[in-house]
Amino acid sequence: MTVTIRPVDPDADIPLLHGWVTEPRAAFWGMGDLAEEDVAEIYTYIDEQAHLAAYVLELDNHPVGLLQTYDPAVDEIGEWYDRRPGDVGIHLLLAGDRARAGRTAEVIAAGFDFVAHLPGCQRLVLEPDARNAPSIALMERLGAERGPLVDLKTSISEKPAQFFFIDRARALELAGVPRPQQ
Numbered sequence: 514m515t516v517t518i519r520p521v522d523p524d525a526d527i528p529l530l531h532g533w534v535t536e537p538r539a540a541f542w543g544m545g546d547l548a549e550e551d552v553a554e555i556y557t558y559i560d561e562q563a564h565l566a567a568y569v570l571e572l573d574n575h576p577v578g579l580l581q582t583y584d585p586a587v588d589e590i591g592e593w594y595d596r597r598p599g600d601v602g603i604h605l606l607l608a609g610d611r612a613r614a615g616r617t618a619e620v621i622a623a624g625f626d627f628v629a630h631l632p633g634c635q636r637l638v639l640e641p642d643a644r645n646a647p648s649i650a651l652m653e654r655l656g657a658e659r660g661p662l663v664d665l666k667t668s669i670s671e672k673p674a675q676f677f678f679i680d681r682a683r684a685l686e687l688a689g690v691p692r693p694q695q
Contacts, residue, residue: 516623518580521567523557529569529576530556533608541642542606543670564588568627570607570620577613579606580624582631585638589667594660594676599635601628621655626688629681636680640665643673652677655687 521530531552534544544552559565564587570578583602585591590602605624607613613620628637641648643662652659652675660676679687 515573516620517571517574518568518623518627519571521556521560521569521579523553523560526569526576527553527556530579533579533606536609538609539606541645541648541672542604543672570624572612572616572620575610575612577608577610577616578620578624579608580604580627582628590640590665593640593663593665593674594638597636599633599681600638601631601634601636602638602640603628605639621651622688625679625684629684629688634681636678637684639677639679640674641677643675649675655679656683 527549531547531549533539534542534552535547537545539545544555547555556567559567559581564584566582568580568582569576570580581604583590583604585594585596585600585602586598588602591600603624605621607617607620625637628634639652639657641652643649657677657679660678662673662675665672665674
């Protein structure tokens with residue numbers, strides 16, 4: 514089985530993404546009450562921005578997750594912590610799909626490896642909702658460096674955000690798998 518990462522296709526992937534972001538388990542994404550058209554508008558916008566990107570994570574061509582990246586030097590989230598050159602912000606949503614059972618670590622590893630190989634990446638920045646206990650526990654298990662806890666308020670999000678940082682070397686160490694195909 515192989516993990517691959519491909520760009521989101523805002524036309525073809527919206528039904529899939531809408532299904533994921535509106536599931537109760539994705540409540541912390543804040544998109545639970547959006548219609549497909551709203552989700553399409555968001556991912557079309559992301560696709561049009563140079564500092565944003567969205568990718569589908571697949572196991573043997575079966576979609577199992579969503580990885581989004583942003584440049585904290587441009588994105589307003591970067592105003593909420595001490596930015597460094599080479600920071601790459603990421604959001605990760607794993608689907609509640611049986612195909613991922615027993616493969617979560619491999620999927621996360623492939624995502625981190627992908628981000629760590631983006632040009633100029635020196636550190637991964639994550640800012641899960643502080644009330645999202647599973648995400649916080651995952652960051653701790655991965656050995657991420659805990660950053661500030663802030664009341665994040667942006668044009669699209671309002672949440673208590675717990676920042677975490679994973680330097681490039683640690684991300685590659687966590688990857689421990691061959692670089693994913695694209």
